[in-house]
Amino acid sequence: MNAVATPALRLHGYAVSNYFNIAHAALLESGAAFEIVECRASQTPAFLDISPMGKIPVLETPDGWIAETVAILGYIEDYCVHTRPATAFQRARQLQLINVVQLYIELPMRSLYPGVFMGGENSAAAIAAVRQTLDRSTAALRQLAQPQPYLAGEEAGHVDLFAFYCLDLAERVSRHVYQRSLLHELGLSEWAQRMAQRPSSQQVLGAFAEVFGSYLAEKQAAYPFPAEDLYAQPASASARSIRG
Template structure:
């Protein structure tokens, strides 16, 4: 049986878990925090989460895991069959990761641990986030379609949703800025995604684990 390593507050962990639940996969969940524990390093060489363990071995990096899941379990697809449309889905996912999630992550020390982030980093992150929102507005099919890549939910919806959870939190805390409002149709899409049964399940688990996670972060 598949094993999924990570913790409920991690948005990358939730991207993978959402995809696995959507596909109806059976898996064991192993609560694991990033670190240099030798036993975990053998599974995830950078000590990062998430990681999945398969009968053939372990895989890390969210995009790698998601592509593996789609290839290994195609019965309930999250990617289009058309090569160009599949690439467009991956394009949205890459923009969400590089220009929404990662610049917002640079703000985490102040948002999560109360450690002041420099004005230079705040300015750089805001500029990248602004460009990322403009790129998304150009790429997604909202508000004319229910999902970001068209009529059907894809991995792009899952990745963007969990990227936006942490990015929106950071943007609101640091800039008093509503990122979701920057992209036409995204507020309605975000609400629709949040109401999915899988989303509510993962959000509940994340909320329940947040206090312990914040205590651990502030203790470092």
């Protein structure tokens, strides 16, 4: 992964966000020059001007603003040298995997954030509905996600970063709500451990650990702090213990 001349890029958001962390990791992996501008998601008119849904991350480029992480990854792929899918078919298959993770795992698990990370409650109906979606989407992901040793093949790609940071929070929710390890069920424990060792991951996970505690405290969250280190021990052992 060699850097080429890149435009000045500024990534807006902050490290509690898994989507921000995906974009941050992709920029680190690309070797591009960039800056972080810390901010939270907002519905103010000024923020909606740059991020129409009021979400983070947002990438500031010399040409303007880009929100939505998949779009940001596409921009990074076009402007910075990074491992990219070699063929149209591989590219489509990786996008397929990213979509499955985003729509059928990340989003349903996100609907349980209120009772886990945000000091609210999750209804029994919501917990049951997400469990049903999860049963279906984990079966799909087991079929699609075959690390060799990365999801992108011999070298990690954006698909690995996307899945890694989405599954990090999904794993925390799943363990907390269902006492279920998604990484174990998906056969992705070793892959996740390998991903966690990457220099970009060490930096991004370090930044996450620095802000996650104060976020949980601010929200009076049910999720215990200090937060579980999902990658500290052989994941299969930790997954076994959680599955009893």
